[in-house]
Amino acid sequence: MGENQVEAYARLLADAALQLAEERAQQLIASRAKQIPSPPPVPKLAVPDLGPAEWPLIMTPAQLGKILQVHPRTLDRWRAAKPPEGPRPRQLPGSGQWRYYRDDVIDWWNSL
Incomplete structure (x- = not known):
């Protein structure tokens, strides 16, 4: 060969x-x-019957957790994640307390 x-x-x-x-x-x-x-x-995250227009303008983690049907600690984990997840939190000036604005929550929800 x-x-x-x-x-x-x-x-x-x-x-x-x-x-x-x-x-x-x-x-x-x-x-x-x-x-x-x-x-x-x-399953998609189920928002209760309460419409966004009826949500408070400024919500505590407990209020938002109830609306989103998640534990407030879940919101804490989302806030602490790098990069942050979930709706944009805002810290009250001079305190360690966090609040969520209704418009920020709606914008986050619509981005999903």
């Missing part, structure tokens, strides 16, 4: 091995897809 024939034969073997590997990978993917159930759909 000449050198060109050896190279051609080696390429042919490599192509055949690659094709077999791709077919086997597709078979594995298909068999595993049948075994893994789809996750249940994630």
Whole structure:
């Protein structure tokens, strides 16, 4: 066999091995897809019947938590996250207390 024939034969073997590997990978993917159930759909955050126009203009974490149906500590975690998550909190001047403006909450909600 000449050198060109050896190279051609080696390429042919490599192509055949690659094709077999791709077919086997597709078979594995298909068999595993049948075994893994789809996750249940994630429900959207439900806002109570109280419409945004009826929310207080300035809300405490407890009030907003009740509206969003989350614990006030969840709002604390969102505020402390890097970058912050959730509606924009505002700290009362000269205190460690946080409040949420209705317009900020509505803007955040509409951005979801």
